Amino acid sequence: MRAATLTEFGSPLTVHDAPDPETGSGEVLVEVLATCVLPYAAEVFSGERHYPLEPPVVPGVGGIGRIVRVGPDATKLRVGDLVWCDSTVRARDDALTPDIAMQGWSSRGAGGAQLARYLHDGSFAELMRVPTENVYPLPASAAADPARWSALAVYAVPYGGLLAGRLEAGETVLISGATGNFGSSAVAVALAMGAGQVVAPGRNRAVLDLLADRFGPRVSPVELTGHEETDRAAMSSAADGPIDIVLDLLPPHAPSSTARAAAMTVREYGRVVLMGGVGMLGGADLALPYPWIMRNSVTIRGQWLGPRTANVGMIRLIASGALDLTPEHITRFDLDQVNDAVTHAAAHGGPFDRTILTPST
Template identity: 60%
Template sequence: MKAAVLKAFGEPLSVRQVPDPALGTGEVVVDVVAAGVLPYMAEVLSGERQYLLTLPATPGAGAVGRVRSVGPDTTRLTVGDWVLCDPTVRSRDGAPTPDITLQGLSARGDGGLRLQQHFGRGSFAEQLLVPTENVFPLGSIDPAEAPRWAALNVCLVPYGGLLAADLKAGETVLVNGATGYFGSAGVAVALAMGAGRVVAAGRNRDRLAQLAHRFGSRLRTVSLTGDEDEDRDRMRRAHDPIDVVLDLLPPAAGTAPVRAAAMTVRESGRVVLMGGVGMLGGDDLALPYPWFMRNSITVRGQWMYPPHANTRLIELARSGLLDLDQFEVTEFDLDNAGQAVAHATARAPFSLTVIRP
């Protein structure tokens, strides 16, 4: 099969013939139809993100495709089924904290790197070997719409944060970093889950205006200034009370806007941290102990999402509550994987770049 291969950080991707995946028990081989390209994939491939990725590697996190073959312990999936492939691969040996590799992207610790030795090839390829538990049926879909269904891999990240916050219908969510790739998807997912109001905070005024136009009266926008006290006041004035804060700020944002947003939440509110702040160095997040204690605030970190999030998000999309037509898709063939990575960089919200092998 053909795959895009990264031989060394900083080198361009090369598309070449590689061995087909060898199917084993507890595994599924999927013919990749659409693989989404992260907007920061260029930073991963250059080494700037310092992700744990064993080289040579085939990048690509998540995909939509059709089942090519199944292992002997598979009882429901059949050849030809349309499926969503979840790149969050977890070890199966019963550890309280399983080792994790993000297929085609990164790993958590030495155990995650061991998983990468078997499940390391990502979705920028004609075929993808996936653990059976990471393959989720989509039902019947229009083949021409397969790239749009790849938006589920984007939406799963903020969905994991909102599940961790135990978001309830009618509550108000503040999405910090709402003008970014995952933040804008988080706005859409929160509204699909029944949030009564979403406060979208970010520094890009044009993108905030686009969000306001897209989502109407259930959205309030806040343009951040960089002054922590001023930004906190602006967010509080946008809507009171705020029940949940979901932080999705990127590594370059710094800790001040995170703290400003976290301290807008109401008494007994919930704050979920799942952005990239601090991952490339800089100050640690300092939170005022007395304020959080006296206001009974729950602060939780969340990396990715639980396995059941896949099925539930697919149901939100199939019901129409989460409208995947919001995503504008640009397609590249596998031979132009490098161009796809360049195109994806710093795309506007709801702009999805996909590779179609």
């Protein structure tokens, strides 16, 4: 097979011939048809984000593919099936607190790093070895445009956060970081899940207008000023009533004051879910007031990625038409153009703008 490898941080990816992955029991070999190049991939490959990748590594976060080989423990998957490959790998020897790694991308703690060394390589290759439980069949309609469906890598993140926040139909959700690639996707997912209203704060007026135009009156855009008290008041007043859930997806360079202003709009007994990167590159901590949390009975939880069942739910939302992928702007690159794809993704990280690598064309 051919693959794109990160040989060291700060160097371009190298496209080369590599041995086909060998699969064992509990694993599936997949031909990668399409994988989403995330807008911050360049920051990961440069070392700016300090991700615990260990070069040389074939990077890439999940993808759409066809099964080439299945293990003896697979009872429903078949060779030739079109599937979504989730990059979130969980260790199988601890049901309560399993170590987690994102195959070809990141990991958590020493156990996660050990897991990542075994399932080392991601989807920037013609073939990828994937744990059986990380492979999800797609509807036949997905075969018409696998590249469009590879946006699952983005949509699955906020979906996991909204599941963690126990979103119910008709509730009001505030998406902190709504103008970003993940945040704008969260707006779409929240509405597809039945949110009655989505408050969408951000500084980019053009993006806020785009969200309002695409989704109509159920989206309430708020242009932020950078002044914490002013922004908190503006976000609160933008909602027709109490804000039930705040989902934070702000990137690492965002100030903690922006996240705090959004979080503190939530109602009494409301829920705040933290999924962003605030503080990961230094800077002030979130510092939510203890008395405010306690006296308002606010639930605050972190959520890294989502449960396995989130993949099934996300696929159903798209297959049913509740989440429409048609308006997405897709730019495709062949494997030989992988470095161009990374550069393009960094420059096109706006709402519903997807950079897609197609290793097997």
